[in-house]
Amino acid sequence: MHCPSCNAQDTRVIDSRMLVEENSVRRRRKCDACETRFTTYENIQIQMPLIVKKDGRREAYNREKIMKGLNKACQKRNVSTDQINQLLNSVERSLLEISRTEVRARDLGEIIMDRLKELDRVAYVRYASFYWDFKDIEEFVYGLKNKLHSVKSISDKGDKRDIQH
Structure with a gap:
């Protein structure tokens, strides 16, 4: 890593911390030549489909x-x-x-x-x-009721299974 101050190539890592929420690593660095301290962030590149x-x-x-x-x-x-x-x-x-x-x-x-x-x-x-x-409101309401009803009946069945065990 090049020093941002003097552009020297010899820098070392003083501290590293994982930033889990951001999928990155924060590193504190120090330049061996001019002793400047700076922070770098390394982000994980994930290939989404x-x-x-x-x-x-x-x-x-x-x-x-x-x-x-x-x-x-x-x-x-x-x-x-x-x-x-x-x-x-x-x-x-x-x-x-x-x-x-x-x-x-x-x-x-x-x-x-x-x-x-x-x-x-x-x-x-x-x-x-x-x-x-959806083409119209009636079709939307019908589709929504079916979705919510199927979710409710699945969760009801799940509740009954839990009670039986």
Whole structure:
């Protein structure tokens, strides 16, 4: 690592700390030539899968695009920016666990909505309203009732199984 002060090549690491939330390492360094101290950050580069759109187009995963949609869905709700970031980090971990080079946009949307439903149900409905491609309000309400009903019946069955054991 070159010293930012004197451009010498001999610098040494004094201290290293993992920044888990940011997937990076913070290093304090000291130049052997001029004794200047400085900090560097090393970020882990993770290759996210390509997103396959409904029409077959492929585009790079775009965290900012998803964040924008989540911010719209959570507008005027009691959801903090930290909670949205945690949700998005969880979605990204899920994508990496799938370990494929491509993921359908529909699958990505379902992962996001599953997490959002746990965080805030109104934000979930808002996100679903622009994520699902419904022709009219009746179709949207019908689809939403089916989704919420299927989730409720699955959780009801889970509760019954827990009681029986």
